[in-house]
Amino acid sequence: MLEALKKRVFEQNLELVNRDLVLYTWGNVSGIDRETNLVVIKPSGVDYDTMSAEDMVVVDLEGNVVEGKYKPSSDTATHLEIYKAFEEVGGIVHTHSTWATTMAQIGVDIPALGTTHADYFYKEVPCTRPMTKEEIEGEYEKNTGTVIIETFKKRNITAIEAQSVLVNEHGPFSWGESPEKAVFNAVVLEQVAKMAYNTMLMKNLLNKPCGMDQTLLDKHFLRKHGPNAYYGQK
Amino acid sequence: MLEALKKRVFEQNLELVNRDLVLYTWGNVSGIDRETNLVVIKPSGVDYDTMSAEDMVVVDLEGNVVEGKYKPSSDTATHLEIYKAFEEVGGIVHTHSTWATTMAQIGVDIPALGTTHADYFYKEVPCTRPMTKEEIEGEYEKNTGTVIIETFKKRNITAIEAQSVLVNEHGPFSWGESPEKAVFNAVVLEQVAKMAYNTMLMKNLLNKPCGMDQTLLDKHFLRKHGPNAYYGQK
């Protein structure tokens, strides 16, 4: 079942290791088949060294395991909320990558501070509000997804304008039209977060405001995305 | 004698190098056989390049060499104090890993600042008080162990709740149920310390308090540890 997607999801889980985004088994990648609404996701806590494509778990959008000998990632319910809310999303990644997680621990957004950000994220990468005691003690992983969606709705940001989020005191989730694009966005996010952290640190010390020119932001995002994009071989 | 344990301790000493936790011969790993109360530990100042499993030294809990052609690690007496005080401990690691050592030099605890910490450490990773002149000039390595134990007792932290400690102006010790788990915890500690340092730096600059939500901390630690854990394939 979904053998091609399993292989892709498996390979993107390994790509997280190659790109130095995860220690041990800390990350997880999933992909969705929009025709059957079935999600392929990494099993929970299985070593990357021994993991194979067949170990990927297939779940439906309610979280029932449809196929697989392992339990799915403990973050599965968060992935499912994102798939249900954002129809454009074909793949999702969760990591505890160093700089994105540091920003999540500080509890601040990653603001647009330069064209590297603007090439991939049109808005700030938002940091969610702290979760309530009820949300944490209830269906925690599902509620993590709910709070992510709430953040995007309240701020009026689409899933395309910021293909990543920082969960407060936790870490980043990234997504994209495919598992490959989701991992790409997670790699970009980490680099953008590292530069944003160090930019903010110095700007705060120098009392310079943290923002960037809106016209420049528009220009860079729109030359890579949208109907008039002219970057690459389009 | 204890050939299997010697091999494991040897391999975990190499793992410290692979994980970039040590320069030259700076780290040491030990393991204990709780049936005989014998401890296997790295020899002092021997190159990792030429070291083999047979070079590991066997000592008893009083520090007498029971087998081995080399002198044991100069930190042996510290390891022994920890084994004597914490019965749950099966392996111990000492490194001067960059960020954990930096926090020890600053002389501050690594507070829980996010779920990466909470996934592995239930409490702060405590920094010991400075040692007295008498403690340093006396049985220094043994007293290092005594001060570690004192820190955990005074703060009412168990060896399970924080499987690592920062020795003031020195560096970290980590432990676990086995040598493998101790090294795992040392790797996690270094990553947690790096993120904590940078989180604290920015939070101090922004005048934000350094702490995390207690419910979130409980949730993450207990979903991986304890009777109701549901992470991994349990």
Place this chain on the structure above:
Amino acid sequence: MLEALKKRVFEQNLELVNRDLVLYTWGNVSGIDRETNLVVIKPSGVDYDTMSAEDMVVVDLEGNVVEGKYKPSSDTATHLEIYKAFEEVGGIVHTHSTWATTMAQIGVDIPALGTTHADYFYKEVPCTRPMTKEEIEGEYEKNTGTVIIETFKKRNITAIEAQSVLVNEHGPFSWGESPEKAVFNAVVLEQVAKMAYNTMLMKNLLNKPCGMDQTLLDKHFLRKHGPNAYYGQK
């Protein structure tokens, strides 16, 4: 056409990856043949993994594609402005390397702070003024080049005295007498930027002024460059 130059430009694009200056396809290198005034440049958004020397694009100084099956780098117009203004330049590199980009995001020059800088850059590496709305919405990439040239003219810096520039809220361009030298300068710039950032951070915290001794700066630049240079096997 220009097969030798294509090969060199191709290899220097790969060198950017080997030197950890670029993620994915983010950088670009070009070289000029001053006899024909033709420029060889990387194609836009093509993977480094599959790219070959034949994929390099040949353009004239007005930006017309003279040979090549791909579209040239989206930054081509910026390269061309630099080639037209600075006759000494034989190769140009654009990257989003971490520390040079961080300084560009902060919007500050990289001041000469030590002899590592002075060995390669005689003046500060200047950061351009923010571009106007008209410049961004008009011929953006060409105007990026115009603002670079303006910066050097207004500050009375020659293309030899600072073989790199930071484009405000964007990132660095480096150049040299050849594509190889341009990449060399981009590597040096990144190291100089990293040390300058951390020097400035601490100096600001300690209220120490950010500058260096002018005689020392003269000495180091002139012992490597100019008529009386005595570094290397000259």
Place this chain on the structure above:
Amino acid sequence: MLEALKKRVFEQNLELVNRDLVLYTWGNVSGIDRETNLVVIKPSGVDYDTMSAEDMVVVDLEGNVVEGKYKPSSDTATHLEIYKAFEEVGGIVHTHSTWATTMAQIGVDIPALGTTHADYFYKEVPCTRPMTKEEIEGEYEKNTGTVIIETFKKRNITAIEAQSVLVNEHGPFSWGESPEKAVFNAVVLEQVAKMAYNTMLMKNLLNKPCGMDQTLLDKHFLRKHGPNAYYGQK
């Protein structure tokens, strides 16, 4: 002539690259034969990739080339001053390693801040005073050595108590009883400098004093060095 020493000096120059202390040809290592008072040193500006042991240059203590087809390192005169002043020294290394150079650019000593420092350096690693216009415009490289010696004399530090120095606004020199020990000390210095920088940054932000317990410093240095050393297999 001195073929064995040439081979060792050559190999230690490569070790600088393996240990990530140098970019391109930035570093240099030398060794002295105390019987003949001849010094073997890296040639100036020759690529590490093509360099061989035979390319090492032999000079006497006045700087005359005794053997070798290349010019010796431009820093040769600094090495010679150190060999003449410090009889215990058998090898010298100069690098622009990131963190030691950053501290030199800030213009501050590397104070003893923890036992990693104390294991290898008994005193602070001193930063020299700025050189005068006359010293820089005169015999610059020789005067660099003179100022290093002056610093140790004025502060009453021996060449054993701090086997490294930071040259103001320049970078570090390290030494040892052999070229191998000098490179070892350069590697240790870089790690100690990195941790010192980050410790100082946070301590300054938290208004904590930058120093360490003198008894602890004594203990760690003396358990590795001097007549009562008990570290390693002594």
